[in-house]
Amino acid sequence: MSNKIHACSFDEIIERNWPEGVKKTRQRVDIYRVLHACDQPLSAAEIFAALNKEHPKEGYAFSTVYRNLLAFEKAGILVKSVLSTEDNAVYELKQATHRHYAVCLKCHTKIPIKTCPLHDIAEHITESLPDFQITGHQLEIYGYCDKCKNTPAQ
Numbered sequence: 001m002s003n004k005i006h007a008c009s010f011d012e013i014i015e016r017n018w019p020e021g022v023k024k025t026r027q028r029v030d031i032y033r034v035l036h037a038c039d040q041p042l043s044a045a046e047i048f049a050a051l052n053k054e055h056p057k058e059g060y061a062f063s064t065v066y067r068n069l070l071a072f073e074k075a076g077i078l079v080k081s082v083l084s085t086e087d088n089a090v091y092e093l094k095q096a097t098h099r100h101y102a103v104c105l106k107c108h109t110k111i112p113i114k115t116c117p118l119h120d121i122a123e124h125i126t127e128s129l130p131d132f133q134i135t136g137h138q139l140e141i142y143g144y145c146d147k148c149k150n151t152p153a154q
Contacts, residue, residue, distance in 0.1 A: 010036070017093075019075035030055060031068050032093075040101070040110040041081060041090035044069055083110070083140055100139040106148035113141065 010033065018024055018032075034050045035042065042050070044066050051060045069091055072078035082089050085103045090110075092099075100117075101110040118125070118137055126134065143149075 017077065019072075019077050022071060022075045027058075027060065027064055028068050028071070030058075030060075031065060031072070035078070035091065035093045038092070039112065041079075041083075041092040043086065043088045043090050045088065047091070081138065085140070085142065098136075100141070102141040102143060102145075104145040104148055105142055106144055106151075109145050109147075111145065113139075 013036065014024075014029060014032065022028070030051055031047060034047050034054070044062070047069070048060060048062050048065045051058070051065065069078065069080075073080050073091075077094050079092050079094050079098075080089050081092075083101070083103060085105065085108055098116065100113045102113060103110055116139070118139060
């Protein structure tokens, strides 16, 4: 018996991950596709720009993008974060595990951190906050990416 690993088609990914009770419209599938293809969180404006670049004849309205992001968030398939380097919220599809990012202060690229460093000190945090129930956390690390660290400031 052999186990073959093969890539799923996007349609299979949609079928497996589409939230129950959320109507599957062309606009929602397109938004899901943009989020699925990206390896970093995107703002509603970035999703809007990507959609209009990929589907120029559709003429997506920003309000449509925003409403659908809210529907995805309510359905629990989307994570909304407000990074301190961003003026607006950013969105990404919910993963099996949460992610943290290193954020470039110049180009604002968000680079995923492979592990959660807070898990290593979780017991110490809990001990230092005995009267506090922790339900989550967010960690951002700031600096300059390889592309920006050697370029002069403008």
